[in-house]
Amino acid sequence: MYKYLIVLVCLLLPIEVHAKQGEIQIDAKTHTFANGLQLIVVERDWSPTVSMVVRFKVGSADEHPGITGSAHLLEHMLFKGTPNMGTTDYAAEVPLMAKIDTLGHALTAAIDKTRKPLYRGDMKEVDSLKAALADIQNQQKKYIIKDEFWETYLKNGGSSLNASTSNDGTQYYVSFPANKIELWAYMESDRMADPILREFYSERDVVYEERRLRTDNDPGGKLEEQLNAAAFTSAAYGWPVVGWASDLETVTREEVNDFFHQYYAPNNAVIAIVGDVKFNDMIALVGKYFDSVPPSKIPPPPVQTTEPEQKGERRLSVEYDANPEMVIGWHMPGGGGIDQEVFDIVSSLLSRGRTSRLYKSLVEDKQIASSVYAGSDFARFPSLFTIWVTPKAPHTLDEVEKAIYDEIDKLKTDGPTKWELERTRNQIESDYVRGMQSNLGMAFRLEDMQALTGDWTYINKLKGLREKVASDDVKRVLAKYFIKDNRTVAFLVKPDSTSPKQEAAIDPTKGAAK
Template sequence: MRRLLTVLVLAVPLAVAAQAPAVTVDVDRFQLDNGLDVILHRDASVPTVTVNTWYHVGSGREAPGRTGFAHLFEHLMFEGSGHVPEGAIDTWLEEAGGGANGSTTRDRTNYTTDAATNGLELALYLDADRMASLLDAMSPESVDGQRDVVKNERRQSYENRPYGLAFSVLGQTLYPASHPYHWPTIGSMDDLSAASYDDVVDFFRTYYTPNNASVVVAGDIDLDETRALVQKWYGSIPSGPEPPLQPIATPTLDREHRLVLEDAVQLPRLYLAWHAPAAYAPADAAMQALAGVLAGGKNSRLYRRLVYELEIAQDVSAFQDGDLHSGTFYVVATARPGHTLDEIEAVIAEELAAVRSEAPDGRELARVVNGVEASFLDGLETVDGFRGKADQLNAYLFFTGTPDFFEEDLGRFRALSPRDLTDAAMTFLTDRRVALSIVPEGAAELALTGSETAVPLF
């Protein structure tokens, strides 16, 4: 009887998933003559609108010696444009009940402009004007000003933040110097200092063009009226050159790299990193689910053993980070006082060996998939910001070529079997990895046994 009840409990999530209605988001997609991809989505549940623009350029489009440009433009794009004075973007949007923000990754730069419904044309105007005439307002002085802001941000977020250099070291070790994921998105201090004004202008003219961008307009909109407004404000912007082709070899590691970095920290922390699938590639969903089984919440395997039972770690996390050309899988754990990273690594090794040799049980997978689905549906409740539908539509278009990929995305997780997670672990979580120990200054002996001093930072 107990076995039967277990079978019935495990069957419930599958039955619910089978009966759940398909997740669809109605979109009106078209392309302007200048190559700009446009996606409209009406959601009148709240009287707000958002204009979400993706430029298909991030730090991965930069070149050695010329890094940090994409992130620099994330800042410059808020400084004003040909017909928008410096500081007016924030002032005008606040008066319209909205605001603006932006972010940069290895693969793209996005901008979101939000407003009350009656601020739609203002949001479109502001976004289109910086695409059309940013260079008219840009000067060597404005570039130098934002260059200094970015340098200060790098100091705050990297050099002066505890453990802040971890992902820079991991990236430059996982990827060779010729690979565009080798350097951090924020760029290096030397490259930011060395960049000339003409270098920055050339970068803008190459990548910040309508034919290298996509715009999502979502919210409480009239589709016909919005289509006309998009044509009005973006239609006359000339196309730019086709961005150069970017042949990128698949990165590999031939062995484990054990590195140690001394930092102004109190407790040692271990970072394990492996090459993993790109975003939306086969096994990307399996690796995301595996991260949840290993360290997703207090019932996960690593949290239960490291933090709760053995009490040798302060915290532990695992996550799959898929980019356009590749991905990285991370396990990160901080030692408790009196315990070592060798202790922690031994337990992680045991749990990875266990998941490679035997598939997780159905209950573990159901817990993770249910959490993914809950978070997924929560994201459908809003259109603005970086977790709303507008940004997700742009992400799906960029990574899959299909803006309404919602049902297919969720289906990747609903279709997973426990064996898929074991297969993914056997394929990707091998001995070829980077093991980085960050330890207090002067305490290199607290690193994993056999660690070497980290290479000079990019």
């Protein structure tokens, strides 16, 4: 989701981000290497630091059933090292990893047997293979230098070191003293060229546990997963970024390695560098280390499957022993599509700040909700505009749902006031400019827009489009998209609830709501 702002920009940021003729001016320079790698550089000399983001244009949307969660798994695996890092003796590791692969395939086949209709509950083979796999993995550990990649960055002044994965992309990022940037170039090019997915099966178990904690045992995570699964019947946004549990049990190292070599290549990557550097120096440095990394032999294929038009409201309930919650999702266009800018305005009108429509009505005036949030998405493909709400005891999901539709209908009929539109635009742009004050924040926004649209300067175009949004545009978009047939409604209810719509929040001072 993209939010940008021009108000007081000259005071907020150094000179490379400044107001001129109604645009955000960013003095970014770009270069594309022969292997397809795209480089974006912003020179900032006001502190001797630099931030780098390596963005691969691949996320969970590029997976398929059977290997869901692979992009997120690779987020973890690329910290495991290469033949040059993370090991005391790579040659000694090779035969052990071959044995691990063989056992991994056998384990997958054994687990698959347990899923067949004639399976009668014998887990001896699965348990035996897991034990054998653990034994070989323990033998490999004596050659592994744990977290060497991570520790090398930190020992040399690295900060904000991390990685993240979404439906649409995977990014690895770090901030460094400017005089250490060559170390970054060596390490990142090394793992782009030849990562070793060591400790794959034990790390797969770690990710499985992460899924259990953040989705299966988290009410909000479970609600979101079920909403997306119901709203997207064919499009790739229907499965979770962390992957389905059954896939995490059986995906093999070779499958994930093949996925890496097709998608995690220079021709599918963007590097953003912001800080105390010179553009020409960065071309030379990145070229020195990344030029030799070959593009993928099989170019990443486009995602062809699209979501058909929804032909009726979908409603579902998720049972969980927690206070009730609700999320409503309406299908909306992909990032950069027609009316994207209007959805950004609508999300702010509805829930940004204490004067927003839903907050003022549900939280302050009627006091039937403890929280409410509306969000539009800037995604590669058509996605969802969502509203999350938690009822306030003793009020019910039915009450807050009706109140949300009432406020949307008012906005459909009357549209926003001129003051509301101006305030909303200022809020959006202000948030974006604040985000670009840091080197890392600037790098994130540049690489993200470049990866999603193919042109980082779309930042300015989107701002210009938002400035033109009028009250009639808001009414038109609400009338077109915010309709019953286009929405999916998911309720979080207690297991003993008789009716999701009548589920009430619990007042902790009074016990269960009646």
